Amino acid sequence: MINRRHILTSAATSAALASLPMAALAQGRKDGVVLAMTLEPPGLDPTAGAASAIAEIVHYNVFETLTKINPDGTVSPLLAESWEVSPDLKTYTFKLRKGVKFQNGEPFNAKSVKFSFERAGADKSTNKDKRTFSGMESVAAIDDYTVVILNKSLDPDFLFLMGQATAIIVEPKSADTNATKPVGTGPYQLASWNKGSSVTLAKWDRYRSAASVRMKKVTFRFISDPAAQVAALLAGDVDAFPRVTPRSVAQFKANPKFQVVVSGSRAKTILAINNKKKPLDDVRVRRAIAAAIDRKAVIEGGADGYGVPIGSHYAPGALGYVDTTGINPFNIEKAKALLAEAGVKTPLELSLKLPPPPYARQGGEVIAAQLAKIGIVAKIENVEWAQWLSGTYANKNYDLTIISHVEPFDLGNFAKPGYYWGYESPQFTALFEKIQNAPRAADRAKLLGDAQRMLANDAVHGFLYQPQWITVANKNLKGLWKDMPVFVNDVSALSWS
Incomplete structure (x- = not known):
């Protein structure tokens, strides 16, 4: 599958280059811009759904915060x-x-x-x-x-x-x-939503600082296929693609028509485990899964090298970060022994639900191959984003799934009753309350370290890596965010040079 994607990408690239007009790449759209996103949001109200794609369109553009x-x-x-x-x-x-x-x-x-x-x-x-x-x-x-x-x-x-x-x-x-007719205080209003294709925002002329907003029209196109993402950029159909497939980076770095921005993040890409499902409710089985995963191979295969290994649900650079990758290190023989100790007879079949982003689909292939070495048959099921949200996230209908949690401060999800991964630990909940009520940064940092170690020892998930996000854009587009502590596309800051 990975090799096939390489072939598809190369074919699409060649086709796009062959037909690329000299004056392409949106040089004429001085008061408008076309951005692309991998996923289409289920609605446009960020208070009503968990999908980060919602905020990528409306946060700071249509809706504002204190x-x-x-x-x-x-x-x-x-x-x-x-x-x-x-x-x-x-x-x-x-x-x-x-x-x-x-x-x-x-x-x-x-x-x-x-x-x-x-x-x-x-x-x-x-x-x-x-x-x-x-x-x-x-x-x-x-x-x-x-x-x-x-x-x-x-x-x-x-x-x-x-x-x-x-x-x-x-x-x-x-x-x-607001899910279909969003009304906010921001610089843009919803102009149209062509389901399955695009959302268009129009500048709101009565915005308090309307004079500073350069782009009159902003279109968000939805392109999930990695080859199509590359082709759309090369053809000039898209001016910027935040969080594009990293597989495209080399060719765009070598092309003077584009800029490539590599952004830091506080995201955590994980192999989420349904802690309520048998035999995954046994910590030895979860530790076996973690021990079977070679994080570096997953980063190479799933993220094309753009990631830093993590051992818990916490990203390097955040307050109190500790390196927990040594708690469940890659060790095939230990993984096999843990399964045997737990009384698991192999082959063990588990579902592996994969949403559309390339990091999930590509990383899923790598992890399935790694789990096979310890007798776990991960049956890959590629699902669309709406299916993932309703089946995996809402109804908890899965054994394993790969997903990036992008919120910077989301340890509280492990203390949330009924959350989709089914981890319920009174010890962690009590520890999280202490974190929330510690006024001194030094005290919080120590407690945050304890929380990271607890999640790693409980092997709640196969913690994989902190991703780096890639933005490819027309070289003349200004105002793109360098780093992404939260997922937004602040289009009011964009302009053409």
């Missing part, structure tokens, strides 16, 4: 002009920006902030960060432009979380239809 996360991971004001934090780090007083309107003409004010956060934390909320909002003791609208949030416990990352897509401020009258 704070804004910058490419370097720092936080700056957005809908909040300023804020004060109480000495115990539990109370936040936000001063809101005045004169802001929603795209349906309604005013943005403290009442809309209160509505948004109470809705996100309500019992029926489907917000993937519901825990953050249900952890708010109160959200008080002191006046039209002052909001006071009292948290039940301190959260050192609270201001960062208030800049994530799940913390968007929604307009109460339109909130229930």
